[in-house]
Amino acid sequence: MPDAISTSGLTKYYGQRCVVNSLDLRVPTGSVYGLLGRNGSGKSTTLKMLLGFVKPDRGSASLLGEDATTLPAATKAKVAYIAEGHPFIRWMSIDEAVRFTRSFYPHWNGELLDQILDHFALPRRAKIRKLSNGQRAQVSLALAVAPDPELLILDDPTLGLDTVVRRDFLESLIQIIQREGRTILISSHILADVERVADRIGILVDGVLRVDCPTDYFKLSLRKVILEFAAEPPAFPACDGLVSTWRVGNRLEVVLVGYGTRHEQLIESLEPVSVDVLELNLEDAFIEYTRGPRRSLPLLNVEARHDERTYA
Amino acid sequence: MTSALTLKELRESAGVAALGLAGLGLVALTAIGFSPLGMVISSGRPSGTIPFLYDSFGGQFALAAGALAIALGLKQSLGDLWGDSQLFLLHRPVSRRAVYLTKIVVGLSLYLVLAGLAVAIYAIWAASSGTHASPFAWSMTVPVWMTWLAVGLVYLGALLSGIRPAAWVGTRLMPLATACTLATIAANLPPVWGLAVALVAGASFVALILFVAETRDFA
Numbered sequence: 074m075p076d077a078i079s080t081s082g083l084t085k086y087y088g089q090r091c092v093v094n095s096l097d098l099r100v101p102t103g104s105v106y107g108l109l110g111r112n113g114s115g116k117s118t119t120l121k122m123l124l125g126f127v128k129p130d131r132g133s134a135s136l137l138g139e140d141a142t143t144l145p146a147a148t149k150a151k152v153a154y155i156a157e158g159h160p161f162i163r164w165m166s167i168d169e170a171v172r173f174t175r176s177f178y179p180h181w182n183g184e185l186l187d188q189i190l191d192h193f194a195l196p197r198r199a200k201i202r203k204l205s206n207g208q209r210a211q212v213s214l215a216l217a218v219a220p221d222p223e224l225l226i227l228d229d230p231t232l233g234l235d236t237v238v239r240r241d242f243l244e245s246l247i248q249i250i251q252r253e254g255r256t257i258l259i260s261s262h263i264l265a266d267v268e269r270v271a272d273r274i275g276i277l278v279d280g281v282l283r284v285d286c287p288t289d290y291f292k293l294s295l296r297k298v299i300l301e302f303a304a305e306p307p308a309f310p311a312c313d314g315l316v317s318t319w320r321v322g323n324r325l326e327v328v329l330v331g332y333g334t335r336h337e338q339l340i341e342s343l344e345p346v347s348v349d350v351l352e353l354n355l356e357d358a359f360i361e362y363t364r365g366p367r368r369s370l371p372l373l374n375v376e377a378r379h380d381e382r383t384y385a
Numbered sequence: 386m387t388s389a390l391t392l393k394e395l396r397e398s399a400g401v402a403a404l405g406l407a408g409l410g411l412v413a414l415t416a417i418g419f420s421p422l423g424m425v426i427s428s429g430r431p432s433g434t435i436p437f438l439y440d441s442f443g444g445q446f447a448l449a450a451g452a453l454a455i456a457l458g459l460k461q462s463l464g465d466l467w468g469d470s471q472l473f474l475l476h477r478p479v480s481r482r483a484v485y486l487t488k489i490v491v492g493l494s495l496y497l498v499l500a501g502l503a504v505a506i507y508a509i510w511a512a513s514s515g516t517h518a519s520p521f522a523w524s525m526t527v528p529v530w531m532t533w534l535a536v537g538l539v540y541l542g543a544l545l546s547g548i549r550p551a552a553w554v555g556t557r558l559m560p561l562a563t564a565c566t567l568a569t570i571a572a573n574l575p576p577v578w579g580l581a582v583a584l585v586a587g588a589s590f591v592a593l594i595l596f597v598a599e600t601r602d603f604a
Binding site: 087118121124126127128146147149150152154156158160161162163164172173174176177178 | 386388389393396397469470471472473474475476477478479480600602603604
C-alpha cells in the first residue's frame with residue numbers, strides 16, 4: 074500500500090534560518106503518526122508545506138500520491154486539516170460554518186456531523202466568535218471529519234484546551250480513527266496526547282527529524298544511565314545512539330537510544346563506581362531528546378545548585 | 386461553492402459598503418443641494434455652478450470613491466489574513482485563483498455599483514428639467530465616469546497591497562501608490578486613452594493579484 078504522506082529532502086528557510094531541514098518523512102496509509110517537537114521546531118511549517126500553504130525551498134512532498142504543491146481539488150477534498158488555534162470565519166454561526174464548508178465537498182456525512190455536534194451539545198446558532206476554545210476545537214473536528222476524508226492532518230489540536238476538553242477531544246478522535254481506519258498525522262508538544270493515539274512518532278529538533286520509529290520502540294529503547302565516579306567523570310565517548318550527556322559533580326548522566334550490549338561495554342570501560350539504568354516514559358524521553366544543553370536555572374533548582382557547589 | 390464564496394465576500398464587505406454608500410450619497414446629495422448635513426455645514430447649491438463642469442462634485446466624488454475603493458480592497462485582503470481565517474478558507478478544495486477571483490469580482494462590482502449610483506443620481510438630477518438654471522448634456526458627465534472607472538484601479542491596488550508580503554509598510558503600499566498614480570493619469574487623459582490605460586492597468590493588476598495569491602506563503 075502506498076504511503077499517505079511522503080517527503081523527500083523537504084527544506085524551508087525563513088530568511089537565513091532553516092526551519093525545516095532535509096525532511097524525509099513517510100506516513101503509511103492507515104497509520105496514526107505523531108509529529109513531536111518543541112515550539113519552533115518546524116512542526117507547523119512542515120504541515121503547512123504538506124498542505125501547500127507554504128512552498129518548500131528544496132525537496133518535495135506528496136499527499137495521497139499527488140504533489141503537495143499542486144494538489145488538485147479532488148485530492149484536497151480527501152484531506153482534512155485542523156489548524157493550530159482552530160481558525161474559522163469568525164462572524165459565522167456554527168450552522169453557517171457547516172453550510173459554507175459543505176458547499177465545497179462532493180461527499181458530506183451529515184449524520185456523523187450531527188452526531189458530533191449533538192455529542193458536544195454545541196448550540197447551532199451560536200456565533201463562532203462567542204464559543205470557547207474547547208467548543209471551537211469540537212466544531213473543527215466535526216467539520217474536518219464530515220467530508221469523510223482519507224487523511225486527517227491536525228496541527229496541535231489540543232493546544233489551549235483544558236484537561237477535560239482535551240480528553241474528550243482525543244477520545245472522539247480515537248473513535249473516529251477506529252471507525253474508519255483513516256491515516257492521521259497529528260503534531261503536538263503534549264506528549265500524553267500523542268502517546269494515546271499515535272502508533273508511530275517522529276521528533277523534530279531544530280527542523281531536523283531526529284526520531285522516526287514506532288511509539289513503543291522509542292519508549293523501550295531510550296535509557297537514561299547515571300554513572301557515579303570517584304573523581305571527576307571522563308567525557309563519554311561518541312557512539313551510535315548517544316543523545317546527550319550531562320555532568321553534575323562526580324556524576325555523569327547519559328541518554329542513549331537503542332541501549333544494548335555495546336553501550337554496556339562502553340560504560341564498563343569507563344570504570345564507574347556505580348551504574349544506574351533508568352527507563353523513561355514518553356514525556357521524559359521526549360524531554361531528554363529535545364532539551365539540548367540547557368537545564369533548569371540553578372537559582373530555581375536549589376538541589377542541583379547545591380550539588381554543583383559541593384562537587385565542583 | 387462559488388455562491389458560498391460570493392456570499393462570504395458580500396457579507397464581509399457589507400459594513401464597508403454601507404459606509405461607502407453613505408459617503409457617496411452625501412457627496413451626491415450635497416451636489417444636488419439637499420445635504421443631510423446642511424444644518425451643520427451649508428445647504429443649497431452655490432450660485433453660478435454648472436453640474437459636472439463647474440462644481441466641486443468631481444473632486445469630492447474622487448475622494449469618496451477612492452476611500453471606498455481602498456477600504457474595500459484592504460478589508461477583503463487583510464480581513465482573511467488576520468486571525469488565520471485564510472487557513473480555514475484556503476484548505477477547502479478550491480483553487481486560490483478561484484478564491485481571489487471571487488474576491489475581485491465581488492469587490493470591484495460593489496465599488497462600481499455604489500460609486501456608479503452616486504454619479505447616476507447626480508447625473509439624472511442634472512438631466513431633469515427645472516432642477517437648475519444651467520445647460521446640461523450627457524457628454525458633460527464623461528470626465529466623472531472616467532474618474533469612476535479609474536478609481537477601480539485603486540481598489541485593485543489596495544487588494545494587491547493587502548495580500549502582497551512585504552517587509553515594511555512602505556513597500557507594502559507600493560501597489561496602492563502605483564494604482565493611485567495610474568488612476569490619476571487615466572482620469573485626466575482623453576476618454577479613449579484613459580479607458581485604454583484603465584483597462585490595461587486593471588488587467589495587469591488582476592494578473593498580479595492572482596499571481597501573488599497563487600505563489601505566496603500563507604504561514
